[in-house]
């Protein structure tokens with residue numbers, strides 16, 4: 001059970017939390033607003049350094065995406081827990097001016113309030129609680145907040161993986177689902193682009209001289225749909241964007257289709273890849289050639305035995321608090337997919353309870369602030385206790 005001093009510390013700080021949430025939500029930090037992401041990072045740098053963390057705010061990739069790493073012990077030590085989160089939001093610059101942070105009853109709204117500025121703050125408040133209770137120094141903690149999760153984490157993926165592989169467990173602070181449901185499984189996914197190239201011709205005068213790329217893409221769309229219907233449970237492939245043709249009286253010489261692909265387990269990746277690889281050999285329109293690019297670039301997040309063991313610890317702490325919790329599987333990806341694929345037990349949904357992510361009516365439940373911080377702090381405390389007793393035993 002969590003120390004009484006820590007419990008009081010959490011409930012005394014609810015107004016601070018809401019004020020901090022307002023500050024963070026009111027910083028525009030869409031994935032392309034690097035200055036905004038940097039401002040969010042600096043907020044956390046100040047608070048983490050005040051607890052004695054070493055911080056490193058890097059600019060990663062060609063675009064210079066701000067990524068914040070922090071740790072409270074020498075980096076030669078494996079992290080007992082890595083806290084993972086993203087500082088970017090899906091909302092375009094200017095969104096904050098249009099609809100800043102707001103509070104109505106026991107809910108708060110604003111761009112990124114639930115996905116995932118509320119979650120980043122839960123992570124920070126858990127660490128501050130552990131610091132206050134004298135527990136932080138018993139644990140080796142890592143923090144990784146990137147700035148490009150909403151655009152596929154291209155600049156930060158390797159950095160996340162390098163930190164995750166140096167961790168015993170990973171907590172991801174994406175939103176907790178209504179009903180206090182965490183996320184233990186996520187589908188993996190990726191995308192393919194099918195390009196058909198034929199020959200253009202006047203559609204009215206000499207169509208026989210053309211090879212219609214759009215017709216070929218239509219055939220391929222149906223082939224993808226058939227694959228989707230026959231695929232294993234957990235696999236999906238959907239044509240989502242089709243483009244082709246320039247003018248209404250010209251047979252198009254080029255057309256393209258984009259396909260969204262999801263898989264629930266690693267063994268489902270190979271059949272998907274071989275299906276898409278087989279397409280160029282199966283064209284339908286004479287004179288049209290096909291090329292296929294892409295792949296499954298996000299591995300699925302699967303819950304192995306060690307993940308379930310970690311979950312049982314969380315559920316036991318929740319039960320002790322009288323809090324009902326559960327876990328779900330979802331189709332959406334997060335950076336938790338990368339950590340989990342490395343075999344590191346990963347629990348997602350550690351943020352505030354909320355919903356409608358990526359929408360104007362996104363919200364968080366303010367009455368989830370205290371229980372969520374308490375639960376995660378007590379889980380961390382129990383991990384610290386286990387660590388101490390195993391050190392004494394050895």
Ligand SMILES: [Zn+2]
Nearest residue numbers: 086115116174
């Ligand atoms: Zn998110």
